[in-house]
Amino acid sequence: MKTAHLAGITLALVGRVSAWGQVGHETIGYIAMEFLATNAxxxxxxxxxxxxxxxxxxxxxxxxxxxxxxxxxxxxxxHFIDANDDPLGGSCSVEESRDCGNTGCLSTAIANYTQRVNDPSLGATQVMEALYFIDHFLGDIGQPLHVEAYEVGGNDIPAKCNGVSTNLHATWDTGMIVKMVNATYNGDPQGWAAALVEEIKAGSYKSSAAGWISCSSTTEPLSRRRTVEDDVKEVLKARQSPSQITPLACPMVWARESNAYDCSNVFHYTNGTDLCTGTYFNTNIPVINEQIAKQGYRLAAWLNVIFDGSTGL
Structure with missing residues (x-):
């Protein structure tokens, strides 16, 4: 299998592409709406x-x-955690002290806006924006290339999707998603969300959904296990300033989970292959489906703890 990187060839881009694109992010939000508790x-x-x-x-x-x-x-x-690892060499990892940077990153932002969305001293606009950021960042952390520094998270790696020249990051953000949603759900994010909600409630994700909001292995001692409830309640109690907020356990677990796909899936293709057809597409659409489902469920759980005191899931 040849490396995905074409040496010496980069794309001129302004900034980075948005994780999951509009369709993916909307779908995550629609999924979360189906699992919100009363107050949330x-x-x-x-x-x-x-x-x-x-x-x-x-x-x-x-x-x-x-x-x-x-x-x-x-x-x-x-919007990112720039994991300075080696996905092409098979070594993926995320370390906050190494990868977050002095200005903060995705994991610290989630902690910050978790506090702000429930801060009675803030005005209505600030609270609304905090909710918007939580809504978005809980989606971003599920996109493998938003937890990867290599070639600017794949933005500088040329790729082809449905015969169109693009880059690897955009292929994951929008290319594969749009093709699948157009073909299967008539281009409707709500249709995609409804299908994933059904998988969570009664389908292929039912048995694993509870584990999505637990952030420790069942082999961990009880005293060291972490959950969404632990994380959210801790940051709400701390009332730290943004400069002092440390990443919470669950977002870092989810970031490492996403980052692992950079080693196992994202960069595994032959140069010149159309990534929106054939084996690459068919292998990674199930990954995208599950990541979108997970983050919608996790978003609901996160908000439920903030406003109802427990996940309720």
Whole structure:
């Protein structure tokens, strides 16, 4: 198997592509809406305005739409964890002290906005924006190339998708997703979300969903096991300043889970192959489906703990 990298060839891009694109992010939000507990659902519906249908789905891409604006350029580093590992050499890892940077990153941003969304001292707009960021960042952390530094998270690796020249990052963000959703769900993110919700409730994900919101192995001693409830309650209790917030256990576990796909799947193809056809596409669509389902479920669990005190799942 040849490496995915073509030496000496890069694409001229401005910034990075958004994780999962609009379709993926909306789908994560729609999934979360189906698992919200009473208080979390009420908060979401009263905080997100009618222009987004009072829903996490349409609101999920907001953080991508504003980060190119001058007043939100500071948020750009929060969409990523630049894992400085070696995916082509089969060595994938995520270490906060190594990969997060001085300005913060995806894991620290999740902790920060978890505190802010429930901070009574903040105004309505600040709270709304905190919810938007949580909605988005809980999606970003499930995209393998948003937890990878190599070639700017795949942005600088040319690729082909459905005969169109693009890059590896964009292929994962939008190319494979759009092809699958158009073919299977008539281009409708809500249709895709409904199918994944059914898989979580009664299908292929039912037996594993509980593990998605546990952040420790069952072999860990009870005293060392972590859950979404532990993480969220800890940061809400701490009321730390943004500069002091440390990454929570669950987002780092989820980041490492995503990053592992960089070694096992993302870079495994022959140069020149159309990645939106054949083996690569058929192998990775199940990965994308599960990552989208996981992050929607996790987003709901996260908000449920903030506003209802437990995941309720």
């Amino acid at each position: 659902a009420a908060f979401v519906k009263t905080t997100i305005p009618a222009k987004y249908n009072n829903s996490l789905g349409p609101a999920a891409p907001w953080a991508d739409t504003v980060r190119s604006l001058s007043e939100f350029k500071w948020s750009a580093p929060f």
